Amino acid sequence: MSEMEVLVEVRGTLGRLTLNRPRALNSLTAEMVRVLDRTLSRWERDPEIACVLVDGAGERGLCAGGDIRAIYDAALVGDPAPKHFWRDEYRLNTRIKRCTKPFVALMDGIVMGGGVGVSAHGSVRVVTERTRIAMPEVGIGFVPDVGGTYLLSRAPGELGTHAALTAGQLDAGDAIRCGLADHFVLSDALGTLVEDLGSASADDVDTLVRRYAQEPPPSVLDTERGWIDECYGADDVAEIVRRLQAAGVESARKAAETISAKSPTAVKVTLRALRNARGLSSLEDCLEQEYRTSCALLSSPDLVEGIRAQVVDKDRDPQWKPALLDEVGPDIVEKFFAPGDDELGLSTVRECDD
Structure with a gap:
């Protein structure tokens, strides 16, 4: 990796990490993840750093996720590299959650998958x-990871289930309502905000950001909670689709069509993962589950096929196997949650440096 793929800068008391692959919408590589992790670890121990900030280079967004083309190439030949990538990535997600200093994320533009993490x-x-913001994994035969099941399972009602199964995008108002964000700041003000953070103490960071914050736009999803909560309240994807089709609401009908076009295996595993996540007490526990499902999906035909259709050949016509929801029985879903020989182990340690 070119070291310039992550710009590491100290401005006064601020440590700034800028993802710098704008042509790839700042998608994460394995080495980028390691650089972020090492730098954050060092800055947590540096008394001169009061605050850490992450943002993305270019005009399009913070980060479009992981480098799924690299995952595709590895999966084709049985290379276990994606497992190592996910292990390092989930370790980084945990470090961010546990960070003892204010960690400011500028979620401007597109923020998807690994960018959410x-x-x-x-x-x-x-x-x-x-x-x-989106967790678009079901569209490539994958399941929300990087702590996505932790975040979405804790959104009000069934908003998170809707976002996960449709891979739908959340705007600022939706993101704040769903618990994925805190403050709404106009993009033109971000540069000045960053400058001011360079002289802020740790105790002043949140107050400073609030000075720039404005009233967020209303959440469109929240106004549709009635049919969303009713339709997604089922614990079976086929029943959710049936309810959406019968709801008599155009948005619900479109959601049913969207879900039906996704990988049947991925949407069923995703629903199960979200329901399980509601009963898990921590991000670490959810990442443990996500690591199991991610590793299991690496050998699933739908992951390779989904990436092929969306990124490689770009024909947008994936041929899922199995092709129908009814063909994905409980026994198939259960296999994606079975403990393996290679467990993540984050929930058993207090620090990520071990």
């Missing part, structure tokens, strides 16, 4: 009028 676990999360 490096931002939404921070202590001060800023969205703008340009923000578009």
Whole structure:
């Protein structure tokens, strides 16, 4: 990796991490994750650093996720590299959540998948009028990870279930309502905010950000809680689709079509993961579960096929196997949650440096 793929800068009391692959929408590589983790570990121990900030280079967004083309290439030949990537990535997600200093995430523009993992676990999360947040994994035969099941399972009602199964985008108002963000700041003000953070003490960070914050736009999803909570209240994807089709609401009908086009295996495993996550007490426990499902899905035909259709050939016509929801029985779903020989182990240690 070119070291310039992560810009590491200290401005006064602020440690700034800028993801710097704008042509790839700052998608994360394995080495980028390691650089972020090492730098954050060092800054946590540095008394001169009062606050850490993460943002993305370019005009399009913070981060579009992990480098899924690299995952595709590895999966084709049985290379276990993605497992190592996920282990390091989930370790980083945990470090961000546990960070003892204010961790400010500027979630401007597109924030998807792994981009959510490096931002939404921070202590001060800023969205703008340009923000578009999504966990789009079911569209490539995968399941929300990087702590996505932890975050979405704790959204009000069934808003998180809707976002996960449809891979829908959340704007600033939706993100704040769903608990993925804290403050709404206009994008034009971010530069000045960063400058001011350079002279802020740790105790002043949240107050400073609030000075820039404005009333967020209303959450459109929240106005649709009635049919969302009713339809997604089922614990079976086929029943959710049936309820959506029968709801008599155009948005619900479109949601049913969207879910039906996703990987049947991925949406069923995702629903089970979200329901399990509600009963798990910590981010670490959810990441343990996500690591199991991620590793299991690496050998699933849908992950390779989904990435092929969306990123490699770009024909947008994935051929899922199995192709129908009814063909994905409980026994198939259960296999994705079975403990393996290679467990993550984050929940059994207090620090991520071991």
